[in-house]
Amino acid sequence: xxDGGNVKATDPGEALRxxxxxxxxxxxxKPVDPRVVEAMLPYFTEKFxxxxxxxxxxxxxxxxxxxxxxxVAAFFGADPREIVFTSGATEASNLAVAGYALRNRRKGxxxxxxxxxxxxxxTLGKYLEKQGFRVTRAPIDLYxxxxxxxxxxxxxxxxxxxSLQWASNEIGTVQxxxxxxxxxxxxxxxxxxxxxxAEGLLPIDTSAVPVSLLSLSSNDLYGPRGIGALYVRKxxxxxxxxxxxxxxxxxxxxxxxxxxxxxxxxxxxxxxxEMPAEVERIRAIRDRLVERVLSEIPDVHxxxxxxxxxxxxxxxxxxxxxxxxxxxxxxxxxxAASTGSACSxxxxxxxxxxxxxxxxxxxxxxxxxxxxxRWSRMEDVDRIMEALPGVIRRLRSLSPLxxxxxxxxx
Amino acid sequence: MKSTQYTDKTLDHFRNPRNxxxxxxxxxxxxxxxxxxxxxxxxxxIRVGDxxxxxxxxxxxxxxxxxxxxxxxxxxxxxxxxxxDALKVSRGDVADALEGLPPIKMHCSNLAADALHEAIxxxxxxxxxxxxxxxxxxxxxxxxxxxxxEVEIKGLDAYEGKGLYRxxxxxxxxxxxxxxxxxxxxxxxxxxxxxxxxxxRVVLMTTGKEPSVSPAVRSALRLSDVKVLAEAQPxxxxxxxxxxxxxxxxxxxxxxxxxxxxxxxxxx
Numbered sequence: 001x002x003d004g005g006n007v008k009a010t011d012p013g014e015a016l017r018x019x020x021x022x023x024x025x026x027x028x029x030k031p032v033d034p035r036v037v038e039a040m041l042p043y044f045t046e047k048f049x050x051x052x053x054x055x056x057x058x059x060x061x062x063x064x065x066x067x068x069x070x071x072v073a074a075f076f077g078a079d080p081r082e083i084v085f086t087s088g089a090t091e092a093s094n095l096a097v098a099g100y101a102l103r104n105r106r107k108g109x110x111x112x113x114x115x116x117x118x119x120x121x122x123t124l125g126k127y128l129e130k131q132g133f134r135v136t137r138a139p140i141d142l143y144x145x146x147x148x149x150x151x152x153x154x155x156x157x158x159x160x161x162x163s164l165q166w167a168s169n170e171i172g173t174v175q176x177x178x179x180x181x182x183x184x185x186x187x188x189x190x191x192x193x194x195x196x197x198a199e200g201l202l203p204i205d206t207s208a209v210p211v212s213l214l215s216l217s218s219n220d221l222y223g224p225r226g227i228g229a230l231y232v233r234k235x236x237x238x239x240x241x242x243x244x245x246x247x248x249x250x251x252x253x254x255x256x257x258x259x260x261x262x263x264x265x266x267x268x269x270x271x272x273x274e275m276p277a278e279v280e281r282i283r284a285i286r287d288r289l290v291e292r293v294l295s296e297i298p299d300v301h302x303x304x305x306x307x308x309x310x311x312x313x314x315x316x317x318x319x320x321x322x323x324x325x326x327x328x329x330x331x332x333x334x335x336a337a338s339t340g341s342a343c344s345x346x347x348x349x350x351x352x353x354x355x356x357x358x359x360x361x362x363x364x365x366x367x368x369x370x371x372x373x374r375w376s377r378m379e380d381v382d383r384i385m386e387a388l389p390g391v392i393r394r395l396r397s398l399s400p401l402x403x404x405x406x407x408x409x410x
Numbered sequence: 411m412k413s414t415q416y417t418d419k420t421l422d423h424f425r426n427p428r429n430x431x432x433x434x435x436x437x438x439x440x441x442x443x444x445x446x447x448x449x450x451x452x453x454x455x456i457r458v459g460d461x462x463x464x465x466x467x468x469x470x471x472x473x474x475x476x477x478x479x480x481x482x483x484x485x486x487x488x489x490x491x492x493x494x495d496a497l498k499v500s501r502g503d504v505a506d507a508l509e510g511l512p513p514i515k516m517h518c519s520n521l522a523a524d525a526l527h528e529a530i531x532x533x534x535x536x537x538x539x540x541x542x543x544x545x546x547x548x549x550x551x552x553x554x555x556x557x558x559x560e561v562e563i564k565g566l567d568a569y570e571g572k573g574l575y576r577x578x579x580x581x582x583x584x585x586x587x588x589x590x591x592x593x594x595x596x597x598x599x600x601x602x603x604x605x606x607x608x609x610x611r612v613v614l615m616t617t618g619k620e621p622s623v624s625p626a627v628r629s630a631l632r633l634s635d636v637k638v639l640a641e642a643q644p645x646x647x648x649x650x651x652x653x654x655x656x657x658x659x660x661x662x663x664x665x666x667x668x669x670x671x672x673x674x675x676x677x678x
Contacts, residue, residue, distance in 0.1 A: 139654050139670070142588050142611050153650055322449055324474035328416075328424060341449060341474070350449070358588040358611055358670040360639060362446035398430055398478060400453045400470035401446060403632075 009034035013375035022335045022383045026312060026373030027169050027197065032263070033222040033374070039266035040224065043259035050255050052247070061258055068265035075221075075268035076214065076231055077207035084230045084248045085261055089196045090120045091242070092215035092230035095251065096192045097124040099238035100161050100213060101133055107188065108158035114138045114146045115356040116168050116175065118194055122352070125163075134158070143305035144173035144357050148180055161190045166204065169197035170340060170353045170369065171304030172313025178209045185210040190236060196220050200271050201279060201310050212236045218260065222374055223267030227260035282372045283311035289370060289381045290314050297389050299402075303354065303367060314370045317354075317363055320402035321395045326368050329395065333387035340367040416475060417509040423479035428486050431468040433457050440539040441528030443521050445663055450477045453543065454485070454525040458533055462493050469525075476515040480504050480522035493530050499523060544619065565647035566676070573653025575675045581608045587672035589613070590656060592644065593621045598677050599631055606635040613671070615639045617661060639669075647674060 012031035016023050049061035066080065073080040086092045101111055113125040115137045125135045138151040146164060155162075162184060167174040177193050184191050190212035195204050199220040206214060214231035218224055232238060232251070244253025271278075293300060299319040318326070323341025330337050340351030341364070350364035370384070396402040416424070433455040444450040450473030457466040467489055469481040484504050488496040501523045505511045532542045566574055578584070578601060586609050591602040593616035602614045614621055614636050621631065621638060631638065643659040648668065655668045 139649075141672070142586060142609070150650070150652075150654075320472060322473050322477070325424070325478060328421075328475045332425060356670055360447070360613075360637070360669070361449070361667075363637070365446070365449035398427060398470060399472040400442075400451055401472045 009037035011375075013377075016375060020334045022380045024370040024372060024376070024380060024384065025336045025338050026376070027369070027371035028338055029225070030219050030222050030373055031375065032219070032224050033267060033270060035270060036223050036263045036266045040259045040263040043262050047258070049258075051258065052245070052255065064262055065256055065258060068261045071265040072216075072229060072261075072268050075272055076216065077205035078231050079234065081249075082206070082231055082234060084232055084251045085256055085264075086228045086230055086252055087226055087257075088219075088228040089194065089215045089217040090228075091252075092217075092228050093118075093120050093124060093192075093194055094241050095230050095238055096213040096215055096232075097121060097161065097163055098127060099241050099251075100190055100192065100236070101128050102131070103237050103239035104160050104190075105133075108156075108160040110134045110136065110156050110158040110160065112136050112138050112151065112154050112159060112162045114140065114151075114164045114175070116140045116144055116146065116173065116353050117163060117165055118169055118196070119352075121163050121165070121194055138162075138164070140173075140353075140356050142358055143308070144168055144171050144303075144353060145305060145308065146175055146180070148176055148183060151180060152183065155187075155189065159189050161192060163192040163194070166193050166195040166198035167202065167310050168304065168353060170351060171315045171357070172197070172310035172371075173305045174198070174202065174308045174310065177211065181210045197310060200275060201282075201312055203275075206231055206233070213238070218264035218267055221264070221267040221271045224260050224263040227257055227264050229264070278374060279311050282374075282376060285372050285376050285378055285381060286312055286314050286370075288378065289384060292381065292385050293388065296385065297392055300392075303357070303359075310371075312372045312376075316368050317359070317366045318368065318392055319363075319366060320399045321366050321392055323365055323367050325395050326391060329391040330384075330387060333383075333391070335384055335387055338369045338371075340369065341365045415512055416479070417511075420476060420479045420508045420511065423482040423508065424475045427469075427478055427482035429468050429482065429489075430470065431455075432470060433466060433468050437465075438539055439529050439533035439537065440542040441525040441530070441532060442543050443525045443528055444473070444477075446472060447660065447663065449473060450521060452477065452481055452521050452525045454481065454522075454529045455539070456526075456529045456533065458493065464488050464491050464493065464496055473521075474515075476511055477521060479508060480511075481525070483507050484522040484526055488526060493533070497527060497530055499526065563644050563646065563676075569647045569649070569653045569674070572651065573649065573671075573673050574647065575673060576678050578605075578675055581605055584673045585609055587611075588670060589673040589675060590615050590639075590644075590669065590671045591675040592616075592677075593618070593623075594677050596623050596627045598675070599623045599627045599636075601675065601677070602636045603627075603630055603634045610635075611637075613637045613639050613669070615642050615644060615658075617641065617643050644674070 047060050049057035051061040051065045069083050070080045073083045111133050129135050136154045138146050140146050164175050166177050181191050192213040193211050194215040196217045212233045217228040240251050242253050247253050301317050303315040323339030327339050340354050350361055354364035437458050441454045444452050453470045455468040456464050459465040467485045471478050471481045501520045504522050588611040590613045591598050602612050605612045619640050641661040644656050645659050646657040647653050648655040656671050658669050
């Protein structure tokens, strides 16, 4: 939107309201905070230099890049030299899991990956198997949490790496990362954690939790997409997965996306200042939705851990209703939510996390996820609850599985 | 094409499905296809007139948007049609009538045509609606062929005391665990019901279509939080040191899968 020559970013809350949409899918994508957009703008047109250049324009870029690195590092309790900027969390996880395993192969050929991991990390596990590594899955409990004892039982003399997400992007369960990190500290086994889902919702402090590698994304702090970072603890060695001109200390070649990196840093600054109050506000909205859904709709269950869960996450399963049908119906009511049902996935397989929690396929198909964020409001819960009970009733009336489906016509 | 990129016609049939319901009485047949495991189950009811035409047609569907839309569409397509002509209505015809389906959803249009054909077949063979609903014909979602069902469960001895229970005196021993109780009658079912006070996940696994329990226990089961897993034959206990998974033969689909579990109770 232009305003007398000045570019202004639209407020996401206003944009959603004028479109009549209740957005409850913050885990899939978050709007960029307009303050972040503003901070980025000069880096497209004025301060556009390449940090590798020797002239003054390049120096301005170098200074901005290193300042931004320091601010991102500070947010995660890290040293600036421990932050490698990437194109996002998927690339960060590639550099962490494949990069660490391939670089440290001489120490052993065994990698442990939790069953709750994001698809990007699970896919990396399959890649490593093709590269000749042995990859073991660490099981999760009823609530989606890894049992440290079971994880420990899978460690062998050949184990070099454990990958355990900070929290589930899907059911919101928070993993005992600190406990596992303490357990592995000093053993020579590296711990990688994909922290994306937890960013901005839980404190992530590498000075307090001895993780070796941490995958991070800017968008999860309301920064731009297409930028992320890998935290690499001092002394931890990874092999680069993207080769070229040797940027980012040789670990990630390619000219840095300066505007994106500045945006990441601005998002981290805002989050550092606002997180405590924001999290409590979002938690209250989430708690209200959970309370109302469980008390006002019959035959519904909460997936994931009752307490150890992300404060923005409400993940339900409804008996005898299919997830895609729920999401489509809610879409008609102007509500954006998501599901772990097979019918919404490219593979036609239901969510691996729900199956690993012990749910049957038919139960996983009935899942519905709401995730709240910076522009969510308590009224969103009212809007959801105006629509959801009717949606469930209607779909159950079509379903041959629900006990009180439509009566037969004589 | 994204699964949500349905045509307007598909969305209309999803939002306002035609001919929802069931039929009872004379000259009625049912075709049931799909499996809740795969995320869809479809019943199509037809009432056949003396002139061998479809006089009335109804459906019930558990499934995604296109499963609902295709079942609604096919009921409109074949209303009043001769049975022989209705048998010629193909999967492609249903998708065409909806002005196309996303490629990944073509599976669903198969279901609607299959359910109709199944209903006509059942009508001609005199299969009652009750029997028809007991034997779903199936589009398998997991094309993994199952091994021949062994009656003996492998690994029972190996997990004795490590997740396998022959008796369970202290229900708190399995607090917050995923407990699978093998259906061996009323006592097992009652134990499953009692266990729901101690853990959020209790599955009663039976090889039959329903647990082999008395009517009183059956209604108690229905009111309880016990999840009944029917037509499931446990094949093998799996896990590192302790029980973690049960390999199960789905007797209905003739496929195998692994069910995550921490405790398996087989009362003696």
